[in-house]
Amino acid sequence: MGMFCYQCQEAAGCKGCTSRGVCGKTEDVAKAQDLLVYVAKGVSVYSDMARKAGIIDKAADKYVMNSLFATITNANFDREGIINRVREGLALKESLRSKLEAAGKLPSASAEGLFDKLKRLIGMESQGVSLPDAAVWFASSVTDFDSKAEKVGVLATENEDIRSLRELLVYGIKGMAAYMHHAMNLGYDSDDIHGFMHKALAATLDDTLSADDLVGIIMEAGKFGVDAMALLDSANTSTYGNPEITKVNIGTRNNPGILVSGHDLKDFEELLKQTAGTGVDVYTHSEMLPANYYPAFKKYDHFVGNYGNAWWKQDSEFESFNGPILMTTNCIVPPKDSYKGRLYTTGVTGFSGVKHIEDGKNGQPKDFSALIEQAKKCAAPVEIEKGEIIGGFAHNQVMALADKVVDAVKSGAIKRFFVMAGCDGRAKSRNYYTEFAEKLPKDAVILTAGCAKYKYNKLNLGDIGGIPRVLDAGQCNDSYSLAVIALKLKEAFGLEDINELPISYNIAWYEQKAVIVLLALLHLGVKNIHLGPTLPAFLSPNVANILVETFGIGGIGSVDEDIKMFMGE
Known part of the structure; x- marks a missing residue:
């Protein structure tokens, strides 16, 4: 059996990678x-x-x-x-x-x-x-x-439908594992969630389980996905405070710098502490952008802001940054020689020939001295843009604006919310999401989390009565906020069914954290979710039909036709 991988949206030919992964694997x-x-x-x-x-x-x-x-x-x-x-x-x-x-x-x-x-x-x-x-x-x-x-x-697994269901479950558990990893780094844990993960993985080896049995466990995964995201939300906000509405600098300063990507806030905190007073500035990249929203990090005057865009542009943006880059989690693009010597991994990440920062011993912080010393010898980052972007609209902050939001909906100033969470990627077909954001009616508001935001977070889309038309809750780890916002709005409007809200779901997916977010939304009863730019290759026709018939899962078409469909025109 040769290589076969179809766990991400970029699976070759929408079928699977068989000789080398599109990711570079x-x-x-x-x-x-x-x-x-x-x-x-x-x-x-x-x-x-x-x-x-x-x-x-x-x-x-x-x-x-x-x-x-x-x-x-x-x-x-x-x-x-x-x-x-x-x-x-x-x-x-x-x-x-x-x-x-x-x-x-x-x-x-x-x-x-x-x-x-x-x-x-x-x-x-x-x-x-x-x-x-x-x-x-x-x-x-x-x-x-x-x-x-x-x-x-x-x-x-020879049976196509059983294989599809097993892989859907495994990929959901992979996403759950990512959330649990970050929560545990901050001292938050759940025996129940771990127990389910073991049960679910063991189930994928059980040939006596039917397709219906597996569907039941997959739906249970959605429940535990919600629990895992809630646990991580508690870990992040209890440790670093609730995210605040923040204008994030996207320019540079003249000091040497360290660029941090990935999702792990504990790693980011430890690096900030160790770089304080060294003359080295710290910037976020891609998935680490939401670190700018947390109150605990704002006290560090050498924390400059965000540099660059989505993960897939790192091969050019890491080159121009000049200083060391720390990858705390995915997403790594196979590095160019021009910056490979400045790239560091830590935690579960790794790349052959790239320096790796090990965990601290006996609960001690990681030692980032090698990055810091290298940074001191590097030129300052090349500025690639100027200005600010705004974010920090996690559930606590949006709920503080709840009355204003509800009034805007009741008055007709806001006609519809669009959840455009998920991932960005290299495919040109993802430009659909930029065009979609640009063409949305001016009385529509985008709720986002994850790096999909980079398709539209620098567009000048304006606001509605002071409410920005793009409400960025954070990274994919913060997708829980979007679920909480929807549930709170359901309560505020006195509705029985979450699907009665004026909210549509047009989600760009890429990897396995998006899979557990999808399962979590299905567990919460959300229907008619649209996924793009393609439906997952690991869904067999029969499994895809189950999702379509039971939950109204759909793909995307043209921007103009999709907007008409979502707006009920």
Whole structure:
């Protein structure tokens, strides 16, 4: 089995990448990621069993969470690092199995010989214990890893509809893992969410589950997706304060700088503290833009503002920045030689040949001294634009304007809200969202979160009675705000059904965090969501029909026709 990956919107030909990912992922990295997901599923089998026996292993929770996050689109291209995670998972499986044996939940595995192993597995079957291959497989050599990776990719599930449902569930759990990773970095955790993640991953190995069974678990994933986003929202706002309406500088100063991309606010905070008083300025890029909205970061006078645009433009914008760049999470574009020596990764991210900042020991902060020292020797950033952009319209801030918003709707000043959250990307078809924003009636307001905003957040779209026509709640991690705003507006208008609100959903998706956001919205009862620029390649025709018939999921067409449709004309 060769490489096959169709987890993101840019899957080649809207079918799948088979020789090299559009993201830049090579075949050997893709297969290593397949194996890592397989091992994470095996760990989840044991962890799910252990939970049923009253055993919660936090190492397993963290391992599965970080392994899934590492395989999200554009997060980790470092094959060696991925293989090391595979080894860690195999050791963790043995540890979990030993705990289950000690608790009397598995037959003893003290014998090491093949014959003894077969007897033990037969003994498990006789005791009603049936373990999938992902749980019992073990190897130690890279050759064996490569051989196994050939057999455990997406296409290992032959039935197209079961494969589609399994992958939809896995991708949703990957998005959930990303949210949990950031929450846990700030000390916020949930055993229930981890427990569901293990249960869901184990379910993707269960050949006895029907399509209906899998649909049920997928809908349950939406519920836990809401919980994970709410947990992260609590973590961020409790730690750094509620985002505030903020005018963000997009110009530069004359000092050397460090550019920070990705989504992890804890990393950003630690870097700000370590750069204070060094003469080095700090800028955000792409997904890190919302850091500008948090009160806790505004006290740092060397925090300048935002540099550049969406993630996919980094190959030119990182070049002109001149200073070091810190990638705290996805999205990484394979770097040019011109700035590869200035690029650093941390957390679950990685790229072969790029310097990696390890986690601090025993709860200590990460050591960013290497970036800081390199920055001091670099020229100041080349200014690529001037001016300001406005953001900070998370749920707390919008609710502070609730009366004004409700009055504007009742008076007819605001006719409709458009949720245009999600992701940006390289495809020219995404220019649809720029044109859509430009052509929207002047009495329509855009609610956004995620890097999709870069298609229109620098347009001069004006305001409605002082309410900006683009209300930016933050990054994809802040999509929870859009759900809260909708629920609060439903309450304010005294409606029974969230779909009665004058809100339309025209979402640009790219990777797996968008998948869990979609499942969360479906759990909340939102219908008639439109996804673009294409529907996910991992939806088989039958699964796509289920979503269309049950939830009204749709794609996009021409801008003019879509606006007429959304406005009910």
